[in-house]
Each structure stands twice: as structure tokens, then as C-alpha cells.
Amino acid sequence: MLQGRSILLIVGGGIAAYKSAELVRLISKSGGAVRVLLTKAAREFVTPLTLASLSGEKVYEDLFSLTDETEMGHIELSRSADLVVVAPATADLMAKAANGLANDLASTTLLATDKRVLMAPAMNVRMWLHPATQRNLSTLRRDGTAIVGPNEGDMACGEFGPGRMAEPVEILAAISGLLGGKGIPMPAPAPIPELSGPHGVTASGALTGKHVLITAGPTHEPIDPVRYIANRSSGKQGYALAEAARDAGARVTLVSGPVTLPPPPGVTLVRVETAREMDEAVEAALPADIAIFAAAVADWRTKAEAGQKLKKDGKAIPPLELTENPDILARVSRHPALRPRLVVGFAAETEKVVDHAIAKKARKGCDVIVANDVSQESGIAGGVMGSDRNRVHLIGPEGTETLPEMSKSEVAAALVARFAALFDRLAGK
Numbered sequence: 001m002l003q004g005r006s007i008l009l010i011v012g013g014g015i016a017a018y019k020s021a022e023l024v025r026l027i028s029k030s031g032g033a034v035r036v037l038l039t040k041a042a043r044e045f046v047t048p049l050t051l052a053s054l055s056g057e058k059v060y061e062d063l064f065s066l067t068d069e070t071e072m073g074h075i076e077l078s079r080s081a082d083l084v085v086v087a088p089a090t091a092d093l094m095a096k097a098a099n100g101l102a103n104d105l106a107s108t109t110l111l112a113t114d115k116r117v118l119m120a121p122a123m124n125v126r127m128w129l130h131p132a133t134q135r136n137l138s139t140l141r142r143d144g145t146a147i148v149g150p151n152e153g154d155m156a157c158g159e160f161g162p163g164r165m166a167e168p169v170e171i172l173a174a175i176s177g178l179l180g181g182k183g184i185p186m187p188a189p190a191p192i193p194e195l196s197g198p199h200g201v202t203a204s205g206a207l208t209g210k211h212v213l214i215t216a217g218p219t220h221e222p223i224d225p226v227r228y229i230a231n232r233s234s235g236k237q238g239y240a241l242a243e244a245a246r247d248a249g250a251r252v253t254l255v256s257g258p259v260t261l262p263p264p265p266g267v268t269l270v271r272v273e274t275a276r277e278m279d280e281a282v283e284a285a286l287p288a289d290i291a292i293f294a295a296a297v298a299d300w301r302t303k304a305e306a307g308q309k310l311k312k313d314g315k316a317i318p319p320l321e322l323t324e325n326p327d328i329l330a331r332v333s334r335h336p337a338l339r340p341r342l343v344v345g346f347a348a349e350t351e352k353v354v355d356h357a358i359a360k361k362a363r364k365g366c367d368v369i370v371a372n373d374v375s376q377e378s379g380i381a382g383g384v385m386g387s388d389r390n391r392v393h394l395i396g397p398e399g400t401e402t403l404p405e406m407s408k409s410e411v412a413a414a415l416v417a418r419f420a421a422l423f424d425r426l427a428g429k
């Protein structure tokens, strides 16, 4: 499962540190190589000798060790793995990483790494629920850190609630998911307190270990080397969805048409221009657990792109003969081998929004259609396309739900929470 992949495991100073030995064993058993970095506090809970014996590698501890720096400098250590895993991620380590502190080997490594980081938080329930920890959690998620757990249950300190570290097997599943392997089934994640209001809530880790493929933006269909057919899509809703799915713990591939938005941190961005390029990029990104097609793909392209700029030379106006573009949503919905379990399409309608969306869902064979009214009568100042607000109708297997007008980020969080729950229902969980 992890053949040829290497993991840097940072063990923090929490009571759950003893479980890191089992995690090292599981990673090795899955074929992965694991190098361990122990914090000073972690040494109080687990010995370097145990972890060195299980990993078969030297255990790293000290930022200022001359031997370590000559064998493998801290920068090299931070880059040497495919994924950095922090387990247990103590409140202290989360706070340091969220604030960019670099005063020991673990925090320096986390700041210096160019690799994805997965954290498995573990702490007393009050520490976990403290606004400071929740603030740090939000910051880490925004920075692209994936989070697995924590679970709810009895704690070593005698209290009950969320804060128990995810089991080593769950962490292994999250590692495998992030590294693109076949995820292994995971128990439902623990609920966490609401972070962003009644509609902006995505359960922590609701998509951990899942691969979510999202398309966003318009496509540009060339007429000649300098002109193209386009539409008014800004990509904002698709990019917000990518961030919300990432924040829910997913590995996200975002296939984006030409937009002016910055790349979302912690998301694999594939830039394309035409519908055909988008179709190819989507196919290359499969398999995925969930596919969300939010891009406004041009239905038609010119039959033949002129090799040279068309000249206005006083003769007849050149005719624009169009031909149909690939229907990415319909193709993936009926994919013979790699249909994602949950396929979501978007419909931009200017009239009879829900009726047209219901018909589109049946025609395309997807599970859900998110319909938005892009007419000037939508009630949203300036219209939906390009604006920061949206009002959507969700047409799914269980009926139609209309969400109130919200910011596109809030719409994204609300949609991702619903997609995660529907994915679980479709999986029979």
C-alpha cells in the first residue's frame, strides 16, 4: 500500500505517544519507509530505542546536534519524505506550527518542509475545545495541513469527549489517502464544535483519506491564435469548494480553467484552457471518491481553429462554425471503470432554475445537481457570476433543498458537509 513511499513521523509529547510505536510498525508493514523525529517532551513518553528498533532508522531529536546536522541537516530532513505526519500532535506543537515558531527540531522541520503535513491531534478535551486550539486548528487547515481525528471517548485523564488521538490504523488510512493509495475504511470522525456559523460548518476530518476532484472556472475555446469564446465564470465557487474539501481533510485535485484567483494552498492545481484539456485532466486525475464539476465548460468550440489571426480585410464576415465539446459530467457519471462514488454537477440557469436542474440531473446521470440562478433577477447584486455571493438549490437523491444566500465560502462549506454525509450514505455507512 505504501510501497516506495517515505514518511517523516514527528512524535509530540503527549500520553498517546506510546501509540506512535504501533504506527511505525503499521507503516513499515505497509511497505513504507519511516523516519522518526522525537520532541524533547516526547522522550518522556516513549524511548528513541523503541522507535529506532521498529523503524530500523536513527531517531532524530536535537536541532543543535552536530552529528545529526552532518548526517542529515534539518532542512534535508524536512524534505526527505513524501509526507510529514505529526502523531500525537499536541496542543503545543499545533500552536507552534500554526504560528510559524521554529525553536526546536520538530517546529523548525514543520516550518521548513515543502511537503504535505498530516496531524493527528491528541489532548485533553478542554485543551482541544479551547478557542486557542480551535483557532490554531483553523489556521493549520487554511495552510493546507490535513487533520485526522481526534476521536471521542474516555481519556487518560479521566474525562470524556473529543481529544483522543485517532487509532494508528486510522492514521495509516489517512496517510494512504493523502499519498494516493487505496484508502482503507475508516470509522466516522468525531464531531467538533462549529467553526464558522450555522451554514459554514464542515465536520472536522469528514473527508479525511478521500480524494475529491473539482473543476472550476470557464474554458476558453480558441477561434484563432488571439481570439476565443469564453463565459463569465470567475471560478470563485469552485475554488471555495476546493478549500472547503481540503479543510474537511480531503486530498483535493482542482482542475481549473483560466481564472485570476491565487492557487489555494494544500490543493493540487491543474491549469487548463479548453474543454478538451479539462476533460483530459479530469480523466488523468481519476480515481476519485467524489467529483464536483463546478466549471462552466463551454458547450461548443469552433469546428476549426484558424492557424493565423483572421483578418478584417473588407471581404465577407468569417462564419463561426461550432461543434460540440466533450460532456465531462455525463462522461464521468457513466464512466465504465472509474465512476466516483459521488458525482456532483453544477447548473447555471437563467429561468425555471430547479425544473431545468432536475432534467439535467436525469440527463447526465450524476447524483446531485447544484443549481444557481445566474440571471440578473437572482436578487444577488451584480448577478452570481463573478460575485462573492451565491444562492443555490441542491437537487439530490433525497429531494431538493434551497440554501439561503451566503458568501461563496459559506456555500462551499455547507455543500461539502452535505456531500460528505451523502457520500457516507451511498457507501452504506
Ligand SMILES: Cc1cc2nc3c(=O)[nH]c(=O)nc-3n(C[C@H](O)[C@H](O)[C@H](O)COP(=O)(O)O)c2cc1C
Pocket (backbone or CB within 6 Å): 011, 012, 013, 014, 015, 016, 039, 040, 041, 042, 089, 090, 091, 092, 093, 122, 123, 124, 127
Ligand atoms: C503526563 C502528561 C501527559 C500529557 N499529555 C498531553 C497530551 O495528551 N496532549 C497535549 O497536548 N499535551 C500533553 N501534555 C503536555 C505536553 O507534554 C506539553 O505541552 C509539552 O510541552 C508538549 O511538548 P511538544 O511540543 O514536544 O509536544 C502532557 C503532559 C504530561 C505531564
